[in-house]
Amino acid sequence: MSLQETLSNQVKQAVLSSFNIDLETVEFQATRKEFAGDITVVIFPMLRFIKGNPVQIGETIGNYLVAHVTEVKAFNVVKGFLNIEISDTYYTQFFNSIKDESLYGYVTPNVDDKAIMVExxxxxxxxxxxxxxxxxxxxxxxxxxxxxxxxxxxxxxxxxxxxxxxxxxxxxxxxxxxxxxxxxxxxxxxxxxxxxxxxxxxxxxxxxxxxxxxxxxxxxxxxxxxxxxxxxxxxxxxxxxxxxxxxxxxxxxxxxxxxxxxxxxxxxxxxxxxxxxxxxxxxxxxxxxxxxxxxxxxxxxxxxxxxxxxxxxxxxxxxxxxxxxxxxxxxxxxxxxxxxxxxxxxxxxxxxxxxxxxxxxxxxxxxxxxxxxxxxxxxxxxxxxxxxxxxxxxxxxxxGTVVDADDLIDEMASTAGEISEELGKLDGYTDTEKQALYKTIGLGALKYFILKVDPKKRILFDPKDSIDFQGNTGPFIQYTYARIQAILRKADFDLSVNIEMPLHPKEKELIKQLELFPEVIQNAASAHSPALVANYTYDLVKEFNSFYQNVSILGADKENEKVFRVQLSKKVASTIKNAFHVLGIQVPERM
Incomplete structure (x- = not known):
C-alpha cells in the first residue's frame, strides 16, 4: 500500500472516530515550498460534511495521525490545509527497497491479461x-x-x-x-x-x-x-x-x-x-x-x-x-x-x-x-x-513544401554538433564518437521537444530552440545524466550497503521525486500521454541539480553520507534512463 493510500485510510478513520462522519474521499496535494511538510490534506472539501472551523478540524486529524501512523512525524495547519511531515525513516526505507534500478517503475505483464495493439x-x-x-x-x-x-x-x-x-x-x-x-x-x-x-x-x-x-x-x-x-x-x-x-x-x-x-x-x-x-x-x-x-x-x-x-x-x-x-x-x-x-x-x-x-x-x-x-x-x-x-x-x-523526416534528423544532428563544438565539451573524443553523440543529442532534442507537449496540443517546432543545454529540453536532461555518470566513475567504494540516517532536506526532496515515478508511468499509460513522463523527468533533473549545487557528494564529511549520496545519484540516473527509454530517447555516458 502506498503512503497516500495509508494516509487516506487513516484520515477517514480520524474523521469517523472524531466526528462520526464516513468520508468517501480525501483530497491531497503537494505541500507548498514555504511550509514545513511533505504531503498536504485539503480540509475544505470536508466542510460539506463536518461543521466547524477548518483549522480545528485539521488539528484534530493531525493529532490522530501522529498518534496512529508511524510514518507521520509532525504536522502544521495553515487555514484549511493540513501539512504532514513524514519521517526520514520512511524515505530511507523506501529508497533502500529499490533493488533492481534498471526495472524501477516498470511492472511485469500479467500473462492472463488481454494485449493492446498500438498503431x-x-x-x-x-x-x-x-x-x-x-x-x-x-x-x-x-x-x-x-x-x-x-x-x-x-x-x-x-x-x-x-x-x-x-x-x-x-x-x-x-x-x-x-x-x-x-x-x-x-x-x-x-x-x-x-x-x-x-x-x-x-x-x-x-x-x-x-x-x-x-x-x-x-x-x-x-x-x-x-x-x-x-x-x-x-x-x-x-x-x-x-x-x-x-x-x-x-x-x-x-x-x-x-x-x-x-x-x-x-x-x-x-x-x-x-x-x-x-x-x-x-x-x-x-x-x-x-x-x-x-x-x-x-x-x-x-x-x-x-x-x-x-x-x-x-x-x-x-x-x-x-x-x-x-x-x-x-x-x-x-x-x-x-x-x-x-x-x-x-x-x-x-x-x-x-x-x-x-x-x-x-x-x-x-x-x-x-x-x-x-x-x-x-x-x-x-x-x-x-x-x-x-x-x-x-x-x-x-x-513539395514538407519538412522531410530524413533531412530533419540530419539537421538535428548537425545543429547538436555545432552547439557542442561551441561549448567545447568534447575534448578527447574521436570523430566517430562525436558523430554518434551528435545524433544522440540531436534525436534526443527532437523527441523530447515533441513528446513533452500534451498530444492534443498543436506544436510550433523550431529545431534550434529544441537543442539547448539549459531549460526543459532533452539535451539538458541528457547532460545531467552524463554528469551523474562522471560522479559514479569516481566513486571507488561499495554502493551495495543499506544506509539509514537523518536526511538533508535536499536528499529528502529528491527521494520524494523518485518515489513518484511508478505512479507517473501508470498515469501516462492511462492518459496515453508521454508528456507526463517527459515533464516528470525534467522535474526530477531540476531537483537533482538543486541537490548537486547545495550538498557535497564525493566530498561529504562522513563516509556514510558520501556513500548514500552516490547511491542516490545512481538511482536518479537509472530513473532518468528508464523514463527516457519509454520516450525512445538514448542517454549518453559522457557529454
Missing amino acids: YSSPNTNKPLHLGHVRNNLLGYSVAEILKAAGKKVYKTQIINDRGIHICKSMLAWKRFGNGETPESTGLKGDKLVGNYYVKFDQEYKKEIESLKASGKTEEEAKKSAPLLIEAQAMLQKWEAGDEEVVSLWKLMNGWVYDGFAETYKNLGVDFDTLYYESDTYLLGKEFVAEGLKSGVFIKETDGSVWCDLTDEGLDKKIVQRSDGTAVYMTQDIGTAIQRIKDFPDVGGMVYTVGNEQDYHFQVLFLILKKLGFEWAKNLYHLSYGMVDLPSGKMKSRE
Whole structure:
C-alpha cells in the first residue's frame, strides 16, 4: 500500500472516530515550498460534511495521525490545509527497497491479461515521411513503450496505405514523365523518388486545369475533367480489377518506398512487431460491407453506393463503398481492425495514433464496428494529436513544401554538433564518437521537444530552440545524466550497503521525486500521454541539480553520507534512463 493510500485510510478513520462522519474521499496535494511538510490534506472539501472551523478540524486529524501512523512525524495547519511531515525513516526505507534500478517503475505483464495493439506511422506510399509523421511515430512508439512499462502486453503495428488514388497519381506521373528513373539511377531513396512524382502529378494537373479554364470551363468542371485525373481514376479501377501491367508497376514503386521507409524508421529509432497493408485488408472490409448489408447495418442507395446511417447516434450518413464498387478508407479500416483480432486473438483493445483532423472518422469507425457486433470495439482508442507547424507555415505534400523526416534528423544532428563544438565539451573524443553523440543529442532534442507537449496540443517546432543545454529540453536532461555518470566513475567504494540516517532536506526532496515515478508511468499509460513522463523527468533533473549545487557528494564529511549520496545519484540516473527509454530517447555516458 502506498503512503497516500495509508494516509487516506487513516484520515477517514480520524474523521469517523472524531466526528462520526464516513468520508468517501480525501483530497491531497503537494505541500507548498514555504511550509514545513511533505504531503498536504485539503480540509475544505470536508466542510460539506463536518461543521466547524477548518483549522480545528485539521488539528484534530493531525493529532490522530501522529498518534496512529508511524510514518507521520509532525504536522502544521495553515487555514484549511493540513501539512504532514513524514519521517526520514520512511524515505530511507523506501529508497533502500529499490533493488533492481534498471526495472524501477516498470511492472511485469500479467500473462492472463488481454494485449493492446498500438498503431502508428501508417503512411501513404506516394511520398516520404515528413515532420507530421515524426510526431506520429514518436507518440505511438512512446505510448506503446509506456503501456509495456505499466504492465501491459503490447503489439506495435502500422497499416501501410499502399492503394488508392494518391498512389495512382505517383504511378501515372512516373509512367508519363519518369523515363525509367530508379533509386539506383538517381541516387535517391525510393520514397523520395516516388514523392517527387506525386508533386509532379500535381504540377501537371494544375496546368491542365488552367488550360481547361482558358477554354471556358469553370474551375470545378476543369478539376473533374482534367485528363490526368481521369487517367489516374481509370488506373485505380484497373488496379482493383487486377490488371497485370498496373499491378506490376505498383509492386515496383511500392518496393522502392518500403526500402526508404525502413531506413527512416531505423534512423528515428522506432520499430514494429507486425505490418498490415491496405491492399490486403480492404478486401476483408468489403466482405463485411456485404455482411452488414444482409444484417441491416448498412443500406444500398439507388446508385449502388453503400452507406451506414448514424443519424440516430448524433452523427451523419457515412459511405462505406462507392457506387462503382471500389473501397473507401472506412472500408479498409473496418477490414484492418477485424483482421488484427483474427491474427492476434489475445488483443482486447487498440490504440490508433492519428492526427486530430481524423477525429470524426474514428468516431464513425468505432461505432460501425460496435454495430457489426464486435465486443472488442468498446476498447478502441483514438490517440488524437495536434498538427506540427513550422515558423514558415503549414506543410503540403503535393506542393513539395514538407519538412522531410530524413533531412530533419540530419539537421538535428548537425545543429547538436555545432552547439557542442561551441561549448567545447568534447575534448578527447574521436570523430566517430562525436558523430554518434551528435545524433544522440540531436534525436534526443527532437523527441523530447515533441513528446513533452500534451498530444492534443498543436506544436510550433523550431529545431534550434529544441537543442539547448539549459531549460526543459532533452539535451539538458541528457547532460545531467552524463554528469551523474562522471560522479559514479569516481566513486571507488561499495554502493551495495543499506544506509539509514537523518536526511538533508535536499536528499529528502529528491527521494520524494523518485518515489513518484511508478505512479507517473501508470498515469501516462492511462492518459496515453508521454508528456507526463517527459515533464516528470525534467522535474526530477531540476531537483537533482538543486541537490548537486547545495550538498557535497564525493566530498561529504562522513563516509556514510558520501556513500548514500552516490547511491542516490545512481538511482536518479537509472530513473532518468528508464523514463527516457519509454520516450525512445538514448542517454549518453559522457557529454
